[in-house]
Amino acid sequence: MRVVVVGAGAWGTALANVAAEATDRETPLLGRDAGRMAEVAETRVNAERLPDIRLHPKVLPTADHDVVRDADIVLLVSPTQALRQVAAELAPLVRRDAIAVTCCKGVEQGTLELPHEVLAESLPGLRHAILSGPSFAEDVALGLPTAVTLACVEADAAARIAESLATRTFRPYWSDDVVGAALGGAAKNVLAIAAGAVAGRGLGLSAVAAMVARGFAELARLGLVLGARPETLAGLSGLGDLVLTTSSTKSRNFSLGLALGRGEPRPNKLAEGAATVEALIGLAAEHGVDMPISSAVADVLAERVSVGAAVANLLARPLRAEV
Ligand SMILES: NC(=O)C1=CN([C@@H]2O[C@H](COP(=O)(O)OP(=O)(O)OC[C@H]3O[C@@H](n4cnc5c(N)ncnc54)[C@H](OP(=O)(O)O)[C@@H]3O)[C@@H](O)[C@H]2O)C=CC1
Ligand SMILES: O=C(CO)COP(=O)(O)O
Helix, strand or coil: CCCEEEEHEEEHHHHHHHHHHCCCCEEECCCHHHHHHHHHHCCEEEECCCEEECCCEEEEEEEEHHHHHHHHEEEEEECHHHHHHHHHHHHCCCCCCCEEEEEECCCEEEEEEECHHHHHHHCCCCCEEEEEEEHHHHHHHHHCCCCEECCCHHHHHHHEEEEEEECCEEEEEEEECHHHHHHHHHHHHHHHHHHHHHHHHHCCHHHHHHHHHHHHHHHHHHHHHHCCCHHHHHHHHHHHHHHHHHCCCCCHHHHHHHHHHHHCCCCCCCCCCHHHHHHHHHHHCCCCCCCCHHHHHHHCCCCCCHHHHHHHHHCCCCCCCCC
């Protein structure tokens, strides 16, 4: 299987290394800036996005979209808000029997669609999958043990992807619950901001744990109405990723929350939760689901309330049975 990775950010670079190791084949890593990709090809390091990690010798950094023509498997690793445009650029080039795998986490603004729904519209007719789970790009690139969810309704396509990505240390576990995997990845980005804000405000680890648990309940309520399976939400791509990104400053979403809680300037790095929170709340509203923690995050990001006031509002909510 020939894997092509589209999106030469931190995660795309780490996944290109994984695919090159798993397949032992040349693995193009497609970025949009020709000058920067030439530099990455020469230095064998993606200094801007994943510093200190050497590219696998079989990773081929490029800005030439034509590499997609030969792909059996295309990994789409742009931010969620760019996915539709990135996929549209590939549509005339990609083979109809190729498998497209979205590796981004979020909800599209405007359409309120999850990544696999965006892909179904922009690359129609292709088989699709979602790769999501607790996996910092740096950890994966360093060869630290990582397990993720590979969600795909077709078992044979899932097996091909798993063969092309599984290494001794990177373990994709198959699920056919695509909605559950996509939703977990989107919601945990938002909840990581909430946890970071609580930690940054100095409210203590008990409060962070409460935020994570109540946040998971929020995810579970939405998952239920969207048809996600509870075991997916409690698995790697849901609770697993929530645990990771609500406990580490390596998470850009958690770091953004920390800065908000401390009243410091917001970091510049991509925090998908910030780009996705209003869309997540909109998606939930369409289905009559209340998202108090996500709504608090949206209010804080839009500077409608302070972190302190947002937490006070959450604490003032009526007590209900655990759901
Ligand atoms: N980093 C991580 O540990 C993990 C990230 N993810 C998810 O992967 C996705 C990508 O994250 P990550 O790689 O870390 O992000 P980065 O910010 O490191 O990279 C994003 C990549 O997308 C490209 N890009 C940005 N905007 C556009 C656009 N409008 N059109 C085309 N390409 C664009 C960037 O190109 P350029 O370099 O030219 O700016 C860059 O190559 C996110 O959804 C994230 O949630 C999932 C698991 C782990
Ligand atoms: O999704 C991730 C790890 O699973 C990366 O988290 P951040 O996007 O918050 O950095």
